Amino acid sequence: MAFTLLFPDFDILRDPNRCIKCRVCERQCANEVHQYDEEHDIMLADENKCVDCQRCVTLCPTKALRICENEQVFRKNANWRAQTIKEIYRQAESGGVLLSSMGNPEPFPVYWDKTLINASQVTNPSIDPLREPMETKVFLGKKPEMIERSADGTLKTELTPQLELKVPLMFSAMSFGSISYNAHKSLAMAATELGICYNTGEGGLHEDFYQYGKNTIVQVASGRFGVHKGYLEAGAAIEIKMGQGAKPGIGGHLPGTKIVGEVSRTRMIPEGSDAISPAPHHDIYSIEDLRQLVYSLKEATRYAKPIIVKVAAVHNIAAIASGIARSGADIIAIDGFRGGTGAAPTRIRDNVGIPIELALASVDARLREEGIRNSVSLVVGGSIRSSADVVKAIALGADACYIATAALLAMGCHLCRSCQAGKCNWGIATQQPDLVKRVNPDIAAPRLVNLITAWGHEIKELLGGMGINSIEALRGNRLMLRGIGLNEKELSILGIAHAGE
Amino acid sequence: MKRVYVNEEWCLGCRLCEYHCAFANSGKTHMASALMNVKIRPNIRVEDDGKVCYAVSCRHCEEPLCVTSCITGALTRENGVITIDGARCVGCFTCVLSCPYGCVRPTGQGAMQKCELCLTNGGVPRCVIGCPNNAIVFEER
């Protein structure tokens, strides 16, 4: 077909009274949107290639650029929305599965935004975090049923390995390959400075990053890429990835074009070969199989590291979590359906899985009912956007939260959702050397530290307002939450009362 | 003595430094009014061969060949900073011939120009402020 039915999503507006034709936009756009026309001494733009990453807008020294939604419209149709029509055109042109990245952008309910936090008034005094100690430290791992002490007060109970976090936050799994070396390094540096953890994802651990091992969670996923004894021993914890919120039920596919150089070496697969992570672990078809892997990993690391099992939030998540809790895992990580990805089939990302809020509430409730809540810690992720989301998650029963999208944003990501193209203009989701250098860890790591530090302050303030002085005391304290605009069913799943009740 | 150091590991080749330099030395308050339809003559230049890129500006050498070669005495080094007196310079180009880094260049109006570390532009070189990736830093070492 010689022509396309698609029209550009965006308009690039260039203010001629500001543009000095410095061509910074042209040099910075890996999508080759901007172009200088020497003959007419003008800057041109090809909107078709624009992904609205706003790199040009940000770097334009005279602020001459704006990227707007293309006002070109299809005839109004509540059923056949413009996006839907365009996707059909695209598939009619390509014959392929639609690919997307980052989290589900569709307007599903966000329960964090329908939940309100309590504060103390009169009878139970609030606490000023600037004046009084406030504990944000958490330990993740199996907690003993009871504590026994000897006569001199020393602990008799043998504790299982715990993951210690200064704030109840971790950077969730993003592999070296899906994100760049510099992005990875920034996360590692920041986690180390913050006393939290980042996560290798299924990309192995680059030898340069072993030094950050105490703050690293090493992941073992269905492709087993980059896994070896040294790798398992390098981390503070090991995560078995069973599923991912953005694409439950499917595996991963990093195309061979991205398996180059260090990525290939770190994953321990030949250059140019596709890295295919199967949908299931081919050795796990039951909780018993999972238990075997959990104990294999424990055995391999002499029971010194907590084992995390990460699953996507799906319909029967409560039963799944119950099974995992009995598999010997120390921590369950649940990834909600708004969680990000470097690439996923659009239909899966946008239609499969359930919101993390509902999954968390039902898992916490189920584990309590079964009396096994203390045998695991719960970590939740899948679009934790602010410290308020963190506080709400903890009140719903989480021990800690995983964040990734927020961390990427801190490093410069503008959520253009084009990671799958591998030409991230912000140097994050790319392996192209000229783009990778756009993330300078000396800039990005402090930004990550700032973000988490700021959230830490806010968490303390929210806790103090409730008259609570530790994360521990908030965990599962659903009395601190009220729903707003939620129906009975939603309230009952979340286990909270409605505002005003 | 604080100096401008350039780390090519982080240079993106965006050339923002060049434009910030040209703007800083224009005397104007808005970059668009300073640089609209102007062929800029910055004191810092990006070299880019498609594989490597980095910016180059005056090193303020301790034994500055431009200063010792200057036939008018317009180039001087004081407190570690080499400056040029545009009124005395006649544009003979001997400094161009002498500078091993190629960092003295004509203003286009008869005299020569070079990086003076923005001494009269607020004290922090604008190329440093304008660099989006810390590839140009102003540090005491």
Add this chain to the structure above:
Amino acid sequence: MKYVIIGNSAAAVGAVEGLRSVDPEGAITLVSNETYHTYSRPLISYLLQGRTDRQRMKYRPDDFYETNGCRTLFGRTAVKLEPEKRSVLLDDGTALTYDSLLVAAGSSPFVPPMAGLESVEKHFSFMSLDDANALEQALFPEARVLIVGAGLIGLKCAEGIFGRVGKITVLDLAAHVLPSILDEAGAALVQRALESKGVDFRPGVSVKRFSGGSAELADGQALAFDILVTAVGVRPNAALVRDAGGETDGGILVDDKMRTTLCGVYAAGDCVLSHDLSCGSARILAILPNAYSGGFAAGTAMAGGEPAPRRTLPMNAIGLFGLHIATAGSYTGEVYQAQDAESYKKLFYSGGVLRGYILIGDVDRAGIYTALIREQTPLSQIDFPAVCREPSLIAFGRAYRDEKLAGKKD
């Protein structure tokens, strides 16, 4: 310590600054046969052009002598050197004693014997401020000026008076302009620029005889003129040292600390022989940068300091009628050449190092080439083809840039 400096130009100023970098106390006496505050000789053409003035052409600020504690004896000439007595005799009979003495006497215009020269009423050299002033006095709008010598001085003189006289004719025995620094093809570009301005250049001819306002050329033609400027060349002022028994060979012989063969006597500037590292031989390098750096080294040594090693080579930057020329080093060995309508480039290399270059038109960043010659950088260590195309630091590699630009030391 007592220091005496004969001269008041770049080498002398360099010496004062060199002395003061080591010895802030010692007494410095500066003797000059001119009566001016130190000024830059190459600026006299710019002065005539109006591109500088008497104040701005001062090589150092007005308070230079005061700041540096120099006694000045202007309008005096050193006539005799008595090294065994550590004394120098001036033309007014004064004898100055010294602990060390610098001869920075420069050079003088060389006027070859030409028949009938004495019959020319308005005959000038073009070397000093006095020369320039005298020439300027003689100028008038219709004047026909004959310049003998198409070297640097002759052509800069032509540029200096251009527009202030009726006609300028430049002749030279050589086949093209700037014979000492340009090859034929490069000179053709310069000639074109001269001719486009209406300057009449006559190559390959000399004056057979002058008679009043007429010159009879060797090719038989006659040329009428009002003003004559001879700019054939210069001779080092080496007599003071030579007559006192110091070794000279065209110029004064000095070692790497600028010492002459006379005890306590140093020399620097246009009057000494310098080591040209581009060809390895000793020659007169009558250029200001060399004078200053030689003077500075001499001053440093005179005060007991250790002068930094100097790396000297011929180099010239000339602007002529808007056309820029940069040359350096020696023109021997293999050649890289590139030319377009606007510019001309020739690089000479042999023995694995760059020896010299000629750039006309585009001289941007010529110093990168100069540095290659000066540092005798092995061309095998750099991307020479790249640097031939364009002078940049790309060719020098990451380690060089890390050291020079990123300030990394390992």
